[in-house]
Amino acid sequence: MKNDILFQESIQRNTHKITKVAVAKGDGIGPEIMSATLDILKAAGANIEPEFIDLGEQVYLSGNTAGISNDSWDVINRNKLILKAPVTTPQGKGYKSLNVTLRKSLGLYANVRPVSSLHPFVKTHFPNMDVVIIRENEEDLYAGIEHQQTQDVVQCLKLITRPGCERIIRYAFEYAKAYGRKKVTCMVKDNIMKLTDGLFHQVFKEISLEYPNIKAESQIIDIGSAKLAANPENYDVIVTSNLYGDIISDIAAEIAGSVGLAGSANIGTNVAMFEAIHGSAPDIAGKQIANPSGLINAAVLMLAHIGQLKIADNIKNALLTTIEEGYHTPDIYQSETSKKKVSTQEFAKEVISRLGNTPKHLVVSKLTQGSGEMRTFEYKRKKANKVLVGVDAFIDWSGSDPKEIGDALSKINAYNLKLKMITNRGVKVYPNGLKETYCTDHWRCRFVGLDAKIKKTIPSYSAIDQEQVIALLSKLHSGGFDVIKTENLYEFDGKRGFSLGQGE
C-alpha cells in the first residue's frame, strides 16, 4: 500500500510568516460577524493579512449569475486561503449556489466540521460531546449524474473512487495526528453496497494500518448515526462519504445545540475555505445582535490549518471562557444563567479581554498537543489486469411476465454470449423468479460467455470481447428490444467487479 502513495510534502507551516487571506464579508449579518472576528484575530496576534473580495448578493444582482467577480477569483488564486462570511443567494432567477461553485471549482474535497457541546451554557443533552466530522465533498451521489431511463424508473449514479477514498481517509488520519485526536471511525453501508461503500471501507482498513497510534473502527452508517445521536461522547473523528456526512454533520450540530455556533473548513489540495455553518440571517442583519461564534470557530480552524496552533488555541479558549462566564448574544441568552446580554461587537471585546484565559468547565482547546503536521500524498494508480466477462443490457419493456421476456432473450446467441439471468429492481426474476416480486418496466438482462460455469454459488466467468457485445446489441435491436443502457462486466485481477443480483 505504502508504495502506491508518493509522499509529497508537508504543508508549509510557518507560524511567523504573514499569511494573506482572501476575506469575504458576505451579506446580511456577514459584515458584523466578520468585523468582530477580524478584531479578535488582530488582538490575538494572528499572523494573517486580509485581502477583501467581493462575492454574494450585490455581485449576483449586478448580473453575474455565479455571484463572484473575476478580481475575487484572482485574489483567491493568489492567496489559496479564504475566510468567508455567509452570503445571500437571491431566490428564483437561476443564480448558482456560490458555495457549490467554490467547492467544485477549487476542488475542496474535504468538509471538516468540529462539533462540541457548550453545556450548560448552550442547551444540549450531551455535555461531553467533542466530535469532528470529516466528509468527502466531491463524489458519491452528489456527482449529479441522473437519468430517467424508462417511464417508471429514474437513476442516480453513486461514484466512489479509490483516489477520492484515499484522499479523504488520509486527511482524517492526518487530522487526528496533527490535532492530538485518538480515534477515527469510518461509517459506511458496505453490507449492502459492497462495491462502492466496500471500496471506502477497504481503503480505510489499508490506510489505518499506517497510523498505529490512532484507534480505527468501522460502523454501518445506520446504527452508527443512531449511536452518534445517543452517545456522541463515544466519538472522536468520523470519516464518511458525501451523503452520509451531509446527514450526520447536521445531526451532530443539532444535538450539540450549536447549529448557530459551529464553523467548518472546506479543504482542497491547493486551496482551503473557512466559514460558519449558518446562513446570512437577513432577519437580524444590521442589528448588532448576531452571534459571531460560528465565524470565530471557522477562523480558529483556519489558523490551525496554516500552523498557527497556539494562536488558534488562545482564541478558542478565550471564546469558551466568554461563553462560560455568561456573556451571551441574544440567541443564547438565558435570564437565569447568563450574566449579560451583549451585542456582536461587545461579545468580541469580551473575547479579546479573555485572551490568555482557559475555560474552567468547557473542554479546553489543545490543538497544540498534536504534531501540527499535515502531510499530503499523491495518488499512484496500480495497473490491474482488466478482463471483459459479460454485459448487463437494460431493457425498457412494459410486459409483466419475466418468463415471456426471459424466454425470448434466451433464444438470442451473439457469438456465444448468452442470457444468464434477469433482475428487476435488483431482484432476480428469471430464471426461476417468484411471482410475488413486483416488476417495473426496467429489466436488467445479464449476458455472459457460453462457457461460464456456476461453481456452487460462485459463478466463474470466461473472457469475452467487445465484438460479442456489439453483435448482441445489434441482435437485441433487430429483435425489437428497447435497450436503454448497457454496463460492461469486468474482472480486475481475477476479482469480480460487479455485484450479483439479489437471489442470483
Ligand code: NAD
Ligand atoms: P440562516 O442560518 O441564515 O438563519 C436561520 C435562523 O438562525 C434565523 O432565525 C437567523 O436569525 C438565525 N441565525 C443564523 N445565524 C445566526 C447567528 N450567527 N446569530 C444569531 N442568530 C442566527 O438560514 P436561512 O434563513 O435559511 O438562510 C438565509 C440566507 O443565508 C439564504 O439566502 C441562504 O441561501 C443563505 N445561506 C448561506 C450560507 C453560506 O453562505 N454558507 C449557508 C446557509 C444559508
